[in-house]
Amino acid sequence: MKIVVATHNxxxxxxxxxxxxxxxxxxxxxxxxxxxxxxNLPDPVETGVTFEQNALLKARDVARRTGLPALADDSGLIVDVLGAAPGILSARWSGVHGDDEANIDLLLAQIADIPDDKRGARFNCAAALVVPKHCGEERANGTTPKAEETVKLGEMRGVVIREPRGENGFGYDPIFVPDNQPGRRNANGEKLTSAEMTAEEKNAISHRHKAFVALAPEIKELIG
Structure with a gap:
């Protein structure tokens, strides 16, 4: 069975x-x-105001265009002292989408006066599966049944540090130290940022991993 992942990455x-x-x-x-x-599918405009809404929006768009089951996710960083921010605006916090360095610089400046023990944060992810109904499956009144939709959530808690560390990952990874750590530290004996972890170490604890693991039973149902 072919499943389309709503991403250009x-x-x-x-x-x-x-x-x-x-x-x-x-x-x-x-x-x-x-x-x-x-x-060659276009990226839909993300007009949702929650991770769940944006994940569903992307999966629905792909399912509608292809007639195939679609997976999508939406994620971002939530800093406790900033309420829900950057949240769904994480990728464009500085005003330019995908400018990781500018986003990090702005965020660090905004919480520069916050003490280390108050810099808690979390990455949240919503993973969505949308399964379109077959065109032939119409109700007696001629309407087409709605697609089956499922959304699962994942979270990775940690703290935001004051200076970036590490060369791996993307986004806010260099300034985020997850609470759940692998069995090693960096050369200075410090807990690892997400950007100092290997891909395998990060994926094992990530918010995206948790969301898709929760979604796996729904995916399994597609193949019986």
Whole structure:
């Protein structure tokens, strides 16, 4: 079964594929993941005001355009002292979408006076699965049944430090130290930022991993 992942970032596919294989075992061989980018699908405008709404918006758009089951996720950083911010605006916090350095600089400036023990934060992720009904499955009154939709959430808690560390990852990874740490520290004996972890270490504890693990049973149902 082909499932379209609503992303133009090909790097997401191996991570999601690994989760599905780990959770579904041999059944995962019946699933083929392809990206929306590889199918030349446009990115929908994210007009939702929550991670859940944006994940569903993206998955619905892909499912509607392709007639295939679609996966999507939306995630961001929530800093406790900033309420829900940056939240859904994480990727464009500085005003320019995807400018990681500018986003980090602005965030650090905004909480510069906050003491270390008050800099708690969390990454949240919403993962959505939308399964369109077949065109032939119409009700007696001629209407088409709505697509089946499922959303699952994942969270990774930690703290925001004062200076970036690490070269891996993306976004706010260099200034975020997860509470859940691997069994090692950096060369200075400090807890690791997400950007100092290997991809495997980060994926094992990440908000995205948790959300897609929770979604795995719904994916399994697609193949019986």
């Amino acid at each position: 090909e790097g997401k596919l191996p991570e999601i594929r690994n989760i599905i294989e780990a959770e579904l075992g041999q059944a995962a061989q019946h699933i083929e993941l392809v990206s929306a980018g590889s199918m």
